[in-house]
Amino acid sequence: DQQVKQNSPSLSVQEGRISILNCDYTNSMFDYFLWYKKYPAEGPTFLISISSIKDKNEDGRFTVFLNKSAKHLSLHIVPSQPGDSAVYFCAASGSRNYGGSQGNLIFGKGTKLSVKP
């Protein structure tokens, strides 16, 4: 059973517009969430993270929102650029108190973002 779900396999956005990538999770023990970007044949690149004690974290064009009651998080990219075209993975980790560890990230299956010029 998937604990981290990215229900949209792909998303197409026009350059300059906002890209919104969504992620849902089922395990209420998750308390840290991360977004990664991945190009083919390369390892994932860390983008931004958020702790469960926050509901928003911003870094340049990237903002992550967390809605704990809905077990939902989203990544906003504004404005979108063609170089943002890649697969985006949402990942979650649980508290060490509940058997989680920093290395044990549970990943969604990814959303392929295409930003058209």
Next chain:
Amino acid sequence: KAGVTQTPRYLIKTRGQQVTLSCSPISGHRSVSWYQQTPGQGLQFLFEYFSETQRNKGNFPGRFSGRQFSNSRSEMNVSTLELGDSALYLCASSLGTDMWEAFFGQGTRLTVV
């Protein structure tokens, strides 16, 4: 600052053989984790090592094993290779303490024929 280095980048092995993959983490990072990426299953956690000890383990058979050395470098071994082991194997390093961000290497593409 050097990133996470994985060797080799590509590997072709025959069913039944064994393989060892290597990962050098970012300097100062004490946690090394291994992941398997396949088209069908996505990124799946194999195991994590911290200060030479396995701290967490995913749901993979015992054919998959690893170790970490005193300099934090890690190796992953797969014995009795099966066709289904063909995948991109990714190593990630992190501080292992309060910062949860993990940084990935470029991966080793293993093909089992």
